[in-house]
Amino acid sequence: MKQVDELAFPNGHQAKTIRIHRNSDVLTSLKQLGLHPPSSTLVLVGGASGISPEAMEQLRSLFCNTLAPLAERLGLTVVDGGTDSGVMQLMGHARQHIQGSFPLLGVVAHAMVAFPDQPAPPDGAPLEPHHTHFMMVPGALWGDEAPWIAKVATVLSGARPSLTVLVNGGMxxxxxVDNSLRENRPVLVMSGSGRTADVLAAALAGDRSNDRANRLVESGLMEAIDLAAPPENLQQVFEAHLNPAMPISQ
Incomplete structure (x- = not known):
């Protein structure tokens, strides 16, 4: 049985962590962490250190006023890349801001993690200190965690709804996005959030100039919504995916 450790952050928060290997059973590992599939799951992907400070401020309300409250109200488990940057930092801070209780699981390539009170590896990044759980997966490069994020979310959600949300994003x-689509998971693109999200939103709107975007759009599993849409409209779109049994007000 793999050892589950309790990680203490300087801010006083604690998180459960587990390290898995390529042949590890993800379901067993999730249960060891204290997570209990099936759980409706929100997968958060997008910009990390490449998001500008201005964009971070523009995105903050999406997380504090829409995503974190939605996760709390619907009892979602949120899965992301777990580091203290970009959309992952925004989600951690939003959970803390609303005093949320929903599980927030970071899936991180082990060799890229800068643990509290330990020297950081080259190109490593610290963990976001408001996450509740971390799964350390095999990998020594940024991006090695990407297929694991998609796989973990699929196992975690089981037959329950799951949705990937793309906010901003780099390479x-x-x-x-590709990994989520391969798992047959719908992807909601936040148009107006910048970079990769805006390229894909343009493709969804009919711009066929980017072949890579075109291939993803052809999955039929993607849609875009404007970041500037009224909060109630954003809530309705998210809820239609993650809680389809609940009547949506008009």
């Missing part, structure tokens, strides 16, 4: 975001 690895293309992998994240």
């Amino acid at each position: 690895i975001a293309w992998q994240d």
Whole structure:
């Protein structure tokens, strides 16, 4: 049985962590962490260190006013890349801001992690200190975690609804979207959030100039919504995917 460790952050928060290997059983590992599939699951992918400070401020309300409250109200498990940057930092801070109780699981390539009170590896990144759980997966490069994020979310959700949300994003975001589509998971693109998300939103709107975007759009599993849409509209779109049994107000 793999050992589950308790990781203590300088801010006083604690998180359960487990390290898995290529032949590990993901379901067993999730249960060892104290997570209990099936659980409706929100997968968050997108920009990390490449998001500008201005974009971070523009995105903050999406996380604090829409995504985190939705996860709390619907009892979702949120899965992301777990590091203290970009959309992952925004989700951790939003969970703390609303005093949320929903599980927030970071799936991180082990060799890229800068653990608290330990020297950081070259090109490594610290963990976001408001996450509740971390799964350390095989990998020594950024992007090695991408297929694991998609797989873990699939095992975690089981027959329950799951949705990937793309906010901003750089090169690895293309992998994240592709991996989610391979798992037959719908992807909601936040148009207006910048970079990869805007390229894919343009393709969804009919711009066929980017072959890579075109191939992803052809899956039929993607849609876009404007970041500037009223909060109630955003809530309805997310809820239609993640809680389809609940009547949606008009």
